[in-house]
Amino acid sequence: MGTMSAQPEITQRDLRNRSKEIMDAVQNGQSFTVTRDGHRIGELVPLRGRRRFVPRSEFAALSRSASGVSLDAFRADQDVTAEQETGDPYAR
Template identity: 45%
Template sequence: MSESISQRELRNDSGRIMRGLEDGHTYVITRHSEPIGELRPLRRRRFVDARVAAEIFRGGARIDRGRFFADIDDAASQEIEPRG
């Protein structure tokens, strides 16, 4: 559930609000008691254990290493000279 805060609270109490964002809280910003926006935390990257990742991709298609690198070489220039 989000907490409603006024524009003034956002300006004057930004430290508390930033700590709340770090803890996963969401805020609805109001001006003259009317909601005008939402402030919410970004999704953070999460560590995925190698065993879990391997299990997720176990049923995936096999990749031919040689063909993969050949496709990359065909698509991307390997020249050291700048294009121009």
């Protein structure tokens, strides 16, 4: 499992009895190793935060290297998609 870090160990019983306290700690960035009968059985770790926004400078830098878009080709693709039949695929 590779858990040789300094994260605290908690027993299955601790997790059950102190779940709110432990979950609050996880939400605040703390990780734990969970044990049962003295054996490590898992890790309780916070999820990595997802970025919701990309800084304008980063977007601009990435946009400079993006390939060009042909407006005519884009419209043609939309027309082809819009012209497809939308009938009932289960009709006999």
